[in-house]
Amino acid sequence: MTAEYFMVLGLLGVAFFSVAGALLGYEKSISGFGVVVVATVTALGGGTLRDILLDKPIFWIATPEYLYSTYAAIIATIFFVRYLPHVNNYYFLLVDAIGMALFNIMGIEKALISGTGMVIAITMGITTGIFGGLIRDVICREVPSVMRNEPYASACLAGGLVYAALFTIEVDYIWCILGSLFTTVFLRLGSLHWGWHLTIFRKKDFKNQSD
Amino acid sequence: MTAEYFMVLGLLGVAFFSVAGALLGYEKSISGFGVVVVATVTALGGGTLRDILLDKPIFWIATPEYLYSTYAAIIATIFFVRYLPHVNNYYFLLVDAIGMALFNIMGIEKALISGTGMVIAITMGITTGIFGGLIRDVICREVPSVMRNEPYASACLAGGLVYAALFTIEVDYIWCILGSLFTTVFLRLGSLHWGWHLTIFRKKDFKNQSD
Amino acid sequence: MTAEYFMVLGLLGVAFFSVAGALLGYEKSISGFGVVVVATVTALGGGTLRDILLDKPIFWIATPEYLYSTYAAIIATIFFVRYLPHVNNYYFLLVDAIGMALFNIMGIEKALISGTGMVIAITMGITTGIFGGLIRDVICREVPSVMRNEPYASACLAGGLVYAALFTIEVDYIWCILGSLFTTVFLRLGSLHWGWHLTIFRKKDFKNQSD
Numbered sequence: 001m002t003a004e005y006f007m008v009l010g011l012l013g014v015a016f017f018s019v020a021g022a023l024l025g026y027e028k029s030i031s032g033f034g035v036v037v038v039a040t041v042t043a044l045g046g047g048t049l050r051d052i053l054l055d056k057p058i059f060w061i062a063t064p065e066y067l068y069s070t071y072a073a074i075i076a077t078i079f080f081v082r083y084l085p086h087v088n089n090y091y092f093l094l095v096d097a098i099g100m101a102l103f104n105i106m107g108i109e110k111a112l113i114s115g116t117g118m119v120i121a122i123t124m125g126i127t128t129g130i131f132g133g134l135i136r137d138v139i140c141r142e143v144p145s146v147m148r149n150e151p152y153a154s155a156c157l158a159g160g161l162v163y164a165a166l167f168t169i170e171v172d173y174i175w176c177i178l179g180s181l182f183t184t185v186f187l188r189l190g191s192l193h194w195g196w197h198l199t200i201f202r203k204k205d206f207k208n209q210s211d
Numbered sequence: 212m213t214a215e216y217f218m219v220l221g222l223l224g225v226a227f228f229s230v231a232g233a234l235l236g237y238e239k240s241i242s243g244f245g246v247v248v249v250a251t252v253t254a255l256g257g258g259t260l261r262d263i264l265l266d267k268p269i270f271w272i273a274t275p276e277y278l279y280s281t282y283a284a285i286i287a288t289i290f291f292v293r294y295l296p297h298v299n300n301y302y303f304l305l306v307d308a309i310g311m312a313l314f315n316i317m318g319i320e321k322a323l324i325s326g327t328g329m330v331i332a333i334t335m336g337i338t339t340g341i342f343g344g345l346i347r348d349v350i351c352r353e354v355p356s357v358m359r360n361e362p363y364a365s366a367c368l369a370g371g372l373v374y375a376a377l378f379t380i381e382v383d384y385i386w387c388i389l390g391s392l393f394t395t396v397f398l399r400l401g402s403l404h405w406g407w408h409l410t411i412f413r414k415k416d417f418k419n420q421s422d
Numbered sequence: 423m424t425a426e427y428f429m430v431l432g433l434l435g436v437a438f439f440s441v442a443g444a445l446l447g448y449e450k451s452i453s454g455f456g457v458v459v460v461a462t463v464t465a466l467g468g469g470t471l472r473d474i475l476l477d478k479p480i481f482w483i484a485t486p487e488y489l490y491s492t493y494a495a496i497i498a499t500i501f502f503v504r505y506l507p508h509v510n511n512y513y514f515l516l517v518d519a520i521g522m523a524l525f526n527i528m529g530i531e532k533a534l535i536s537g538t539g540m541v542i543a544i545t546m547g548i549t550t551g552i553f554g555g556l557i558r559d560v561i562c563r564e565v566p567s568v569m570r571n572e573p574y575a576s577a578c579l580a581g582g583l584v585y586a587a588l589f590t591i592e593v594d595y596i597w598c599i600l601g602s603l604f605t606t607v608f609l610r611l612g613s614l615h616w617g618w619h620l621t622i623f624r625k626k627d628f629k630n631q632s633d
Contacts, residue, residue: 033576034568037552040545048475053259053269058475064542120275123251130248134350139556139566144350146245154244197243264470264480331486334462341459345561355561357456365455 006109009102009177010047010059011069016099017043018073021136023092026081028140038136039074043099045132050107050124054114093192096133097155101184104129104156105177108163122160129156129184151191159184217320220313220388221258221270222280227310228254229284232347234303237292239351249347250285256343257314261335265325304403307344308366312395315340315367316388319374333371340367340395362402370395428531431599432469432481433491435524439465440495442518443558448503449514450562460558461496465521467554472529472546476536515614518555519577523606526551526578527599530585544582551578551606573613581606 021039030038044060044067051058060066107128111121130146130153137144145152163180190196232250241249255271255278262269271277318339322332341357341364348355356363374391401407443461452460466482466489473480482488529550533543552568552575559566567574585602612618 030569030571032571033573033579034566034570037548037568037575052263052474053272055268057477061475061538061542064539067542067545116272117275120272120278123278126248138349138560139569141565141569143352144245146248147241147350147352148245149241149243151244153248157244263474264483266479327483328486331483331489334489337459349560354563355456357459358452358561358563359456360452360454362455364459368455 005173005177006106007063007065009106010066013099013102013106014043014047014066014070015073016095016102017046017132018070019077020092020096020099020133022074022077023081023095024136024140024142027092028142030140035078036071036074038139039077040070041139042132042136043070043073045135046103046128046130047106047132049131050110050128053124053127054110054116056110056114093189097185097188098181100129100133100152100156100188101159101181103132104159104184105163105180108160108180112167118164122157122164125160125163126153126156129153149197151187151196155184155187155191158187216384216388217317218274218276220317221277224310224313224317225254225258225277225281226284227306227313228257228343229281230288231303231307231310231344233285233288234292234306235347235351235353238303239353241351246289247282247285249350250288251281252350253343253347254281254284254310256346257339257341258317258343260342261318261321261339264335264338265321265327267321267325304400308396308399309392311340311344311363311367311399312370312392314343315370315395316374316391319371319391323378329375333368333375336371336374337364337367340364362398362407366395366398366402369398427595427599428528429485429487431524431528432488435521435528436465436469436488436492437495438517438521438524439468439554440492441499442514442521442555444496444499445503445514445517446558446562446564450564452562457500458493458496460561461499462492463561464554464558465492465495467557468525468550468552469528469554471553472532472550475546475549476532476538478532478536515611519607519610520603522551522555522574522578522610523581523603525554526581526606527585527602530582530602540586544579544586547582547585548575548578551575573609573618577606577609577613580609 018039021042022035024042025035025038047059047066060070104125107125108121110128111124112118116124134144134146136142151158159180162183163176166176166179187196229250232253233246235253236246236249258270258277271281315336318336319332321339322335323329327335345355345357347353362369370391373394374387377387377390398407440461443464444457446464447457447460469481469488482492526547529547530543532550533546534540538546556566556568558564573580581602584605585598588598588601609618
């Protein structure tokens with residue numbers, strides 16, 4: 001859990017989420033400066049909430065490089081998308097899944113460093129992973145991903161459990177990250193590709209029973 | 212205002228709001244893990260905002276029992292609702308009203324303990340009482356309760372004024388709680404049953420006048 | 423950047439945004455107490471987020487006069503609007519633009535006082551300027567202004583760049599404020615009047631090309 005690892009993970013996560021936010025703005029035909037606002041909120045929202053909850057300095061104020069890389073990734077996406085007219089939803093889902101997985105790991109680690117227990121650390125990972133995308137969906141008036149019957153928060157939870165398991169058996173730190181990253185991205189993309197879903201409630205069945 | 216009272220009130224409020232959040236997820240047929248996210252946000256959102264505003268440690272991080280009881284109440288609701296197919300909107304409104312009233316009281320008390328004046332304490336009570344439900348409604352794309360022409364924030368305000376009045380005449384602490392709790396729950400449920408509403412603006416009347 | 427200037431700017435900004443929030447409630451026919459909640463969130467939301475991010479005491483808790491002037495402006499609007507049935511969207515846009523411009527300046531200044539660099543200060547100005555209105559639009563289920571193809575966040579950005587330029591050439595403090603205020607209000611209202619807009623993406627053009 002060295003500071004360099006953390007910074008690299010963070011900059012990667014921020015860049016992926018910036019691209020995902022800018023691509024959603026493109027998909028929704030937000031043609032003005034609003035696309036920068038949406039992409040910035042997506043990239044920084046989850047980590048900002050995590051730092052507020054843990055009462056730490058906000059990461060992009062303490063380390064402005066995060067803010068600069070957000071703006072750079074957004075501007076780069078805006079330019080590149082002009083020459084790649086066939087960019088579509090698939091790229092959005094891919095970068096969104098990787099960004100979410102990286103943020104999930106950063107949330108867990110920053111909580112553990114702050115001295116919380118594992119249940120709170122996993123909760124903080126999910127918060128960091130899904131909150132930016134949740135605000136983005138609310139602002140863009142999309143049905144939030146977390147409300148759809150697809151693994152999203154649960155992909156973060158699974159990645160968090162893998163992290164906790166590997167952390168407990170004390171494998172090398174890099175394997176905690178890779179294991180968690182792979183689990184979250186695999187579950188998220190796999191579910192979208194093969195249509196996996198997790199059903200807790202089955203309201204319709206009850207309705208049918210009572211008919 | 213002893214710590215034990217406070218903890219009991221808090222755990223009760225968190226449990227009621229967890230149940231209310233899970234029942235709304237059930238009503239809206241959110242079948243996946245999203246229901247846990249929605250119920251957790253509902254249960255912890257208002258108190259989290261209160262602690263952020265008052266610059267106190269977030270209650271469910273400082274005292275993880277709150278987080279555990281949130282998860283326990285959500286899981287219990289998910290299991291019980293399978294055997295109670297006729298659970299309906301009425302139960303949701305009841306537990307939501309009690310949760311809101313308890314959170315209103317906790318918001319007022321935590322603000323007063325922090326040394327704020329009564330106007331800010333009542334504002335903080337309303338914030339604690341309505342904010343979790345407001346985020347829940349926004350995520351679930353419901354018309355927020357606070358926007359409907361029913362006592363909601365105003366039920367919290369009335370409960371807050373009763374608390375302030377009883378607090379000022381220095382009756383025993385338990386009566387401040389019970390008086391405020393009864394006022395808020397009575398106004399909220401009474402209004403839903405008998406159709407009371409509070410009208411500040413009457414835009415239609417003006418329109419008719421100017422026709 | 424004296425404290426008196428700051429307080430006057432702040433009270434003006436809060437009052438303008440309270441009026442804008444109450445007028446939107448009137449337009450949307452929110453007839454109950456919800457209009458007070460919406461107007462309060464509009465008036466205090468942006469500055470509250472700024473203070474949370476900068477880890478400063480929340481301005482309306484540290485200086486309750488802001489909260490009192492919010493409530494006073496809301497109550498005054500509610501009363502006056504009864505005798506001014508022809509109040510319309512134009513007044514709303516005017517007070518909203520002035521409130522946004524004042525909040526933009528306050529955000530920049532409070533960040534600079536906290537010792538941040540200019541990029542973060544301008545980001546904080548935009549946050550303070552648009553966040554209250556953004557929450558208001560989300561709660562009222564309006565398409566957020568920031569999503570429409572009109573200068574909104576970009577009017578704040580322009581005002582921030584003017585502030586930064588005048589600040590750098592060390593003109594008298596009052597000119598930084600007036601220059602930024604005029605720029606933001608002029609861009610916002612001018613764009614609405616003359617239909618200016620800023621286009622970053624042109625999705626339709628790409629679509630046509632690929633047809």
